[in-house]
Amino acid sequence: MRVTRLTGLLLAVICILTFGAVALGQALPESGQLVYTVYDGRFSRVYNLLADVSRDIDYQLRLPNRTHSLIGWLNDRRALFYASGTYAILDIGGSTRAATLPQDCNPNIPAINNGSTLACRTSDSNILVFDESCLLDFCSPRLLHLPRGHLMLMGRMTLAPGGKQIVLEMEHDASPRLVIMDVGRDEATAYIDYGGRDDPHPAWSPDGQQIAFFDVTRTGVSLVVYDVMAGTERLRQQMNGFAPVSPPTWSPDGEHVAFYQIDSYGADIYSLDIAGGTLARLVGGNGVFVDPMWSPGGRQIAFYTNAVDGGGILVLDMLNNQLHRVGSTSVFTGGGHAWRPCIAPGCSSR
Numbered sequence: 583m584r585v586t587r588l589t590g591l592l593l594a595v596i597c598i599l600t601f602g603a604v605a606l607g608q609a610l611p612e613s614g615q616l617v618y619t620v621y622d623g624r625f626s627r628v629y630n631l632l633a634d635v636s637r638d639i640d641y642q643l644r645l646p647n648r649t650h651s652l653i654g655w656l657n658d659r660r661a662l663f664y665a666s667g668t669y670a671i672l673d674i675g676g677s678t679r680a681a682t683l684p685q686d687c688n689p690n691i692p693a694i695n696n697g698s699t700l701a702c703r704t705s706d707s708n709i710l711v712f713d714e715s716c717l718l719d720f721c722s723p724r725l726l727h728l729p730r731g732h733l734m735l736m737g738r739m740t741l742a743p744g745g746k747q748i749v750l751e752m753e754h755d756a757s758p759r760l761v762i763m764d765v766g767r768d769e770a771t772a773y774i775d776y777g778g779r780d781d782p783h784p785a786w787s788p789d790g791q792q793i794a795f796f797d798v799t800r801t802g803v804s805l806v807v808y809d810v811m812a813g814t815e816r817l818r819q820q821m822n823g824f825a826p827v828s829p830p831t832w833s834p835d836g837e838h839v840a841f842y843q844i845d846s847y848g849a850d851i852y853s854l855d856i857a858g859g860t861l862a863r864l865v866g867g868n869g870v871f872v873d874p875m876w877s878p879g880g881r882q883i884a885f886y887t888n889a890v891d892g893g894g895i896l897v898l899d900m901l902n903n904q905l906h907r908v909g910s911t912s913v914f915t916g917g918g919h920a921w922r923p924c925i926a927p928g929c930s931s932r
Contacts, residue, residue, distance in 0.1 A: 614634060614635040614636040614877070614882075615632060615633060615634055615635065615921070615922040616632075616633055616635065616875070616884055616895075616908070616919055616920060616921045616922060617630055617632050617633075617643070617652050617661060617919065617920055617922070618630070618631055618633060618884075618895050618908065618909075618918055618920075619631075619651060619652070619919070620909065629643070629645075630642075630643040630645060630650065630651075630652065630663070630918075631643065631909060632674070632922070633908045633909055635882070635884075635897055635906065635908060638906075638909075640909045643672055643678075644672075645663055645665075645670055645678055650663035650664060650665040650670055651663060651664055651665065651918060652918065652920055653669075653692060653693060653694070653695055654694070654696070654920065655697075655922060655923050656671070656695065656697065656698050656714050657697065657698060657923065658922060658923040658924065659673060659675070660672065660673050660674070660714075661674070661922075662681065662693075662695060662700075662717070664692045664693070667689035667690060668680070669681040669682070669693075669717065671717060674922075679718070681717040681718065682717065682718075683700075683702055683716070683717065684702070684710055684712060684716055684721070684723045686704045686705065686710060686723075687703070687704065687710060688702065688703045688704060688705050691703045694739060694740065694741060695741065696741035696742065696743055696744075696745055696786075697743070697744075697745070697923075698713055698714040698745075699711065699712075699713055699714075699741055699744070700712055700713070700714070700717075700741075701739060701741055701745075701748060703734070704725075707728070707733075707734040708725060708726060708727060708728060708734075709725070709726040709728070709734075709739065709748065709750070709763075710723040710724065710725055710726070711723060711724045711726060711741075711745065711765050712724065724765060724768070725768075726763055726765065726768055727768055728750075728752070728761075729752070729754075729761060729770045731754055731755070732752040732753065732754045732759070732761065733752060733753045733754075734750065734751075735751045735753055735758070738751055738781060738782075738783055738784060739751065740784050740785060740786060740829075741786075742786045742790040743786060743788060743789070743790045744790060745765060746764070746765055746766060746790075747763065747764060747765060747771075747786075747790065747810075748762075748763050748765060749761065749762050749763075749784045749786070749793055750763065751781065751782065751784070754773075757775065757778065758775070758776055758777075758778030758782075759773050759774060759775055759776070760773070760774040760776060760782060760784055760793070760795065761773055761774075762774070762793075762810065772810065772813055774793075774795075774808055776795070776797045776798075776806070777797050777798050777799030777800075778798075779798040779799060779800070779825075780796065780798040780803075780825040781796075781825075781827070782795040782796050782797065782798075783795060783796055783826065783827075783829035783830070784829065785829040785830050785831060785832060785839075786832075787832050787836045788832055788835070788836045789836055790810070791809070791810055791811055791836075792807055792808060792809055792810060792816065792836070792856075793807075793808045793810060794806065794807050794808075794829075794830045794832065794839050795808070795829075795830075796821075796825050796826060796830070796841075797818075798825045802820060802821070803820075803821040803823070803825045804818050804819060804821060805817075805818070805819040805821055805830060805839065805841060805854060806819075807839065807856060816856070817854075817856060817859060819854055819859065819861060821843055822843055822845060823843045823844045823845035823846075823849075824844040824845070825844070826841055826842050826843070826844065826849075828842075828872065828873050831874055831875055831876055832876070833853075833876050834876060834878060834880045835880055836856070837855065837856055837857065838853050838854060838855055838856065839853070839854045839856065840852070840854075840864070840874040840876065840883060841854070841874070842871060842872045842873070842874065842885075847868070848867075848868065848870045848871070849866070849870045849871055849872050850863055850864075850865065850867075850871055851863070851864045851865050851866060851871050851872070851874045851883070852864060864883065864898060865885070865896075865898055865905070867889065868889065869887055869888050869889030870886075870887060870888045870889070871886075871887045871889070872885065872886055872887075873886045873919070875919060875920060875921060877897075877921050878921055878922075878923055878924035879924065880900075881899065881900055881901060882897050882899055882900065883897070883898045883900065884896070884897045884898075884908065884919055884921065885898070886919065890907060894907055894908065894909070895907070895908040895909070895919050896908065
């Protein structure tokens with residue numbers, strides 16, 4: 583009996599060390615971590631993990647609904663998740679709490695965030711902008727009135743760093759436009775016309791001075807970098823194949839944009855040097871390689887691929903050009919991974 587108990591205790595310790603609970607998050611280093619969504623084919627179950635990439639350890643996140651998907655990180659300790667009109671805040675190293683958005687938010691359309699600033703679509707297709715405190719207590723969000731004559735489309739809206747500006751995909755006189763709005767002044771400050779044959783997926787640069795988006799026209803697909811301050815295009819890079827279905831991603835220093843290109847054989851990941859206009863293929867081959875995400879320090883890029891058994895998240899080290907698989911469980915789909923921010927004092931992110 584004593585041997586059986588000791589064996590059981592040893593197995594429990596091993597399980598905790600190799601597949602721990604998120605409550606252990608306080609002991610984790612403040613770098614090299616990302617959240618990703620996995621699919622367990624044995625039990626037909628979807629759940630979220632926090633991976634310590636450097637130590638190759640996964641920690642299962644305790645969420646009230648296993649189908650919750652990540653909206654984004656509110657800061658380096660708290661993340662916001664969404665599932666079927668409900669929200670939950672996960673405190674790394676602590677508890678999970680239900681979160682409630684302002685009453686006028688449309689429950690069928692997930693909110694977006696950039697750090698602690700959030701935005702949601704209302705039932706009458708206007709925009710509410712609010713901060714993290716509104717998730718746990720009553721508050722008065724800021725209502726943005728859309729420009730007259732413009733129709734809000736079902737495409738993306740993206741908050742700039744700091745939450746002072748937002749870019750919306752809209753339509754005016756049956757022509758598509760990206761509209762940049764000043765949140766504080768509740769007014770449109772710029773209109774960007776584009777081809778409109780597909781979702782442009784706009785993405786703000788880390789300093790909020792530029793927007794990268796895809797322009798799909800009858801002649802092909804281009805990656806456009808728009809200078810917000812100057813009000814002009816800074817760069818237009820012609821792409822091969824079909825339009826991506828997820829946004830381009832900026833490097834933390836704002837000098838490169840990563841994206842993927844789709845062709846008849848799959849999808850490869852590229853990086854565009856903004857200053858020189860140089861395009862470099864980072865990873866690809868037989869299979870699909872999509873949804874690149876820069877690490878907070880800019881040294882690594884995480885992405886989804888179906889080129890490994892069951893599909894998985896790989897991390898590319900940009901310094902030594904080495905690939906590393908995150909975890910061993912099959913990943914259900916791409917687009918469900920995001921690096922944990924590295925903003926705490928003494929944080930040394932890669």
